[in-house]
Amino acid sequence: MDKEEPAVDGGPGAQGAALIELDGVEKVFDVRRRTGFLKRERHEVRAVDALSFRVRRGEMVGYIGPNGAGKSTTIKMLTGILTPSGGRLRVAGLDPSRERTRLAQRIGVVFGQRTTLWWDLPLIDSYRLMHRMYRIPDARYRENLDRCVELLELADLLDVPVRQLSLGQRMRGDIAAALLHDPEILYLDEPTIGLDVISKVKVRGFLRDVNTERGTTVLLTTHDLQDIEQLCSRVMVIDHGRLMYDGPLAGLHEAGESERTLVVDLERELPPVDVPGARVVRVEGARQWLAFPADRSAAPLLAHVAAAYPLVDLSVREPDIEAVIAKMYAGRTVS
Numbered sequence: 001m002d003k004e005e006p007a008v009d010g011g012p013g014a015q016g017a018a019l020i021e022l023d024g025v026e027k028v029f030d031v032r033r034r035t036g037f038l039k040r041e042r043h044e045v046r047a048v049d050a051l052s053f054r055v056r057r058g059e060m061v062g063y064i065g066p067n068g069a070g071k072s073t074t075i076k077m078l079t080g081i082l083t084p085s086g087g088r089l090r091v092a093g094l095d096p097s098r099e100r101t102r103l104a105q106r107i108g109v110v111f112g113q114r115t116t117l118w119w120d121l122p123l124i125d126s127y128r129l130m131h132r133m134y135r136i137p138d139a140r141y142r143e144n145l146d147r148c149v150e151l152l153e154l155a156d157l158l159d160v161p162v163r164q165l166s167l168g169q170r171m172r173g174d175i176a177a178a179l180l181h182d183p184e185i186l187y188l189d190e191p192t193i194g195l196d197v198i199s200k201v202k203v204r205g206f207l208r209d210v211n212t213e214r215g216t217t218v219l220l221t222t223h224d225l226q227d228i229e230q231l232c233s234r235v236m237v238i239d240h241g242r243l244m245y246d247g248p249l250a251g252l253h254e255a256g257e258s259e260r261t262l263v264v265d266l267e268r269e270l271p272p273v274d275v276p277g278a279r280v281v282r283v284e285g286a287r288q289w290l291a292f293p294a295d296r297s298a299a300p301l302l303a304h305v306a307a308a309y310p311l312v313d314l315s316v317r318e319p320d321i322e323a324v325i326a327k328m329y330a331g332r333t334v335s
């Protein structure tokens with residue numbers, strides 16, 4: 001067992017010792033671009049730029065950003081597949097690219113777009129191979145396998161070749177494979193991509209259980225913000241390789257300077273209502289939508305509308321997190 005790193009002040013909501021530590025990490029790719037017949041130009045792509053953060057034991061952190069932001073490059077450095085061009089990186093006290101084999105015993109990885117399972121073999125054969133590859137003690141393997149089979153509903157799939165599994169079945173199979181050796185850290189790269197609603201609910205429920213029951217630290221990359229809303233108390237937003245936000249999901253609303261919406265059902269169609277501190281953004285028949293700053297209380301608006309207009313119903317809608325994030329990306333000045 002490796003000695004544990006001392007606790008370091010980490011991100012918001014962090015509890016235990018820092019398991020993942022990045023200090024000024026960079027990754028620069030050298031790319032050759034064709035600029036004409038026989039002519040090529042070299043240029044650098046700075047995929048990750050001065051990235052610093054800490055993730056503590058037991059945290060479940062969302063890692064989001066637009067296409068090409070640097071998420072996969074970060075995950076690849078955290079697993080040791082890629083070597084950083086600069087900065088300091090430690091995972092469970094290890095240098096991932098130099099101690100990749102030792103680290104492999106301590107992490108589990110699920111890439112939603114790829115499988116780690118043997119395509120032509122029945123699912124159970126992949127698990128048997130992993131049992132040997134990771135030298136998992138028999139009792140532990142059996143216990144972990146039984147648990148995953150039960151909770152991920154894999155019993156009827158164990159004898160099916162992986163290539164015959166549906167995307168959702170294969171994903172559940174991949175998640176089980178990543179957990180058989182009891183990793184302390186689980187990296188999930190788009191674990192719900194392409195899944196139907198029911199499969200997503202199952203996968204999210206299972207991941208939540210793994211985190212709470214086993215204390216597994218989870219770093220989750222996704223374009224599905226419901227994954228983050230339902231699983232992560234902390235979210236990091238990356239763009240152009242840089243960390244733009246690190247904090248609770250709710251704090252994104254403030255960072256994005258977003259608005260809440262007051263939906264007003266009037267007794268009849270009326271011209272746009274006039275309420276101080278809010279503006280009408282949409283009218284449909286007797287229903288009107290009023291936008292107001294997310295950090296303001298809705299109470300005075302409700303009171304004003306109720307006193308001045310013939311009302312049937314009122315409701316307040318929280319900002320759409322996707323809109324907030326899109327606004328954050330749009331507002332960033334690219335260097």
Ligand SMILES: Nc1ncnc2c1ncn2[C@@H]1O[C@H](COP(=O)(O)OP(=O)(O)OP(=O)(O)O)[C@@H](O)[C@H]1O
Binds near residue numbers: 065073
């Ligand atoms: N092997 C590579 N060689 C050259 N450039 C690369 C390489 N891998 C990634 N990049 C570039 O680095 C940047 C970050 O890519 P990365 O795959 O990390 O983004 P991402 O946030 O995971 O995006 P997506 O959401 O689309 O998967 C992009 O500009 C990408 O083109």
